[in-house]
Amino acid sequence: MNIRVWAEYFSPAEALEQKVMNLLKKYNVTLGMAFPGGSINDDYAKMLSEYEQAGIPVMLWVLLPDEIGYWACESNASDFKNYVERIYDWSDANKFGIPWLAVDLETPYKQTELVRKSKGLDLIKNLVSVYKENRDRGRFYDAASQYSLLVEKLHARGTKVLTAASAHVAEDFVKGTISIQDAIETPISPVNWDIVSFMLYTSMIAGYLKPFINHKDARWYLYSVMSDMKKALWDRAGISIGVTYVGKLEDEPYYSTPEELLPDMQAAKAALINDISIYNLEGILRSPQPEKWFDVLLSCEAIVPEKSNKVDFIRKIMQASAGMI
Numbered sequence: 001m002n003i004r005v006w007a008e009y010f011s012p013a014e015a016l017e018q019k020v021m022n023l024l025k026k027y028n029v030t031l032g033m034a035f036p037g038g039s040i041n042d043d044y045a046k047m048l049s050e051y052e053q054a055g056i057p058v059m060l061w062v063l064l065p066d067e068i069g070y071w072a073c074e075s076n077a078s079d080f081k082n083y084v085e086r087i088y089d090w091s092d093a094n095k096f097g098i099p100w101l102a103v104d105l106e107t108p109y110k111q112t113e114l115v116r117k118s119k120g121l122d123l124i125k126n127l128v129s130v131y132k133e134n135r136d137r138g139r140f141y142d143a144a145s146q147y148s149l150l151v152e153k154l155h156a157r158g159t160k161v162l163t164a165a166s167a168h169v170a171e172d173f174v175k176g177t178i179s180i181q182d183a184i185e186t187p188i189s190p191v192n193w194d195i196v197s198f199m200l201y202t203s204m205i206a207g208y209l210k211p212f213i214n215h216k217d218a219r220w221y222l223y224s225v226m227s228d229m230k231k232a233l234w235d236r237a238g239i240s241i242g243v244t245y246v247g248k249l250e251d252e253p254y255y256s257t258p259e260e261l262l263p264d265m266q267a268a269k270a271a272l273i274n275d276i277s278i279y280n281l282e283g284i285l286r287s288p289q290p291e292k293w294f295d296v297l298l299s300c301e302a303i304v305p306e307k308s309n310k311v312d313f314i315r316k317i318m319q320a321s322a323g324m325i
Helices: 018-026 042-054 077-094 109-116 120-134 137-156 169-175 179-183 202-209 215-236 258-270 281-285 290-298 309-322
Strands: 002-007 029-035 058-062 100-104 160-166 195-199 237-242 275-279
Touching (some): 002 058, 002 237, 002 281, 018 029, 018 042, 018 290, 029 042, 042 058, 042 077, 077 137, 100 137, 109 120, 137 179, 169 179, 169 215, 195 215, 195 275, 202 258, 215 258, 215 309, 258 275, 258 290, 281 290
Parallel strands (some): 002 029, 002 275, 029 058, 058 100, 100 160, 195 237
């Protein structure tokens, strides 16, 4: 099993702390290190070089400025591709490798915040506005071509590429469409990613959607989606679980103990998923016993969660919508 841990607000100096390196090495965990705009500097070069020498794998998680989306997406494909090419020129000059690269495909940050902060009729109006702005099949396929070309170039260098994907995108894979991906600006299915890591953060799903969706529902959703994605993608199917602390949205409901996250890991294993990422390292390190997270989660048995008919019904509606929007 391949285990990764995302680190979004983590400095090179923090990554180089011996306790951090020892923890990752002990459990053979890949560090998904955020690499925002402006990170091409000596501090990151030193950290990446020392991790390479220590034999600790790093997946560089490339991010962009907020004003052009923060996460990779359809509209900033060219900016993202150019930034990645600059990163590899820099890594060549500093003589260290980048074995994995993460392309975190999500709806542009400004759109995400607009919808998240809307209520009532404004929420409906803004959802419609975002959908109209995003729905452009020509632009979608153009961006998909750019990301495909980037992946080919990285593969030629020996780099593998993971994309983080919204859980909703799974319904496109089930139905053989691109409708949801186009609506949320994330060209995923047309690209030859090595791993598609579906973000199924049950703390956030249950936290944001309560009381309509509870933790039991969220865990069945995780298992149901990943069982389907195992059939669709086989060993390319990955999952990101959590969360253990807040991130970019700043108000994410999160789990404080590994026992709270344990059922998610058990469900992911039951769905036969072999590539599992945990968000985030910051939360693990701020706990009293960071090692306990890996002791509990990595050694657990696979357990299928309790079925939720509500979730099955919602997924059927989403799949029907995927063929219509």
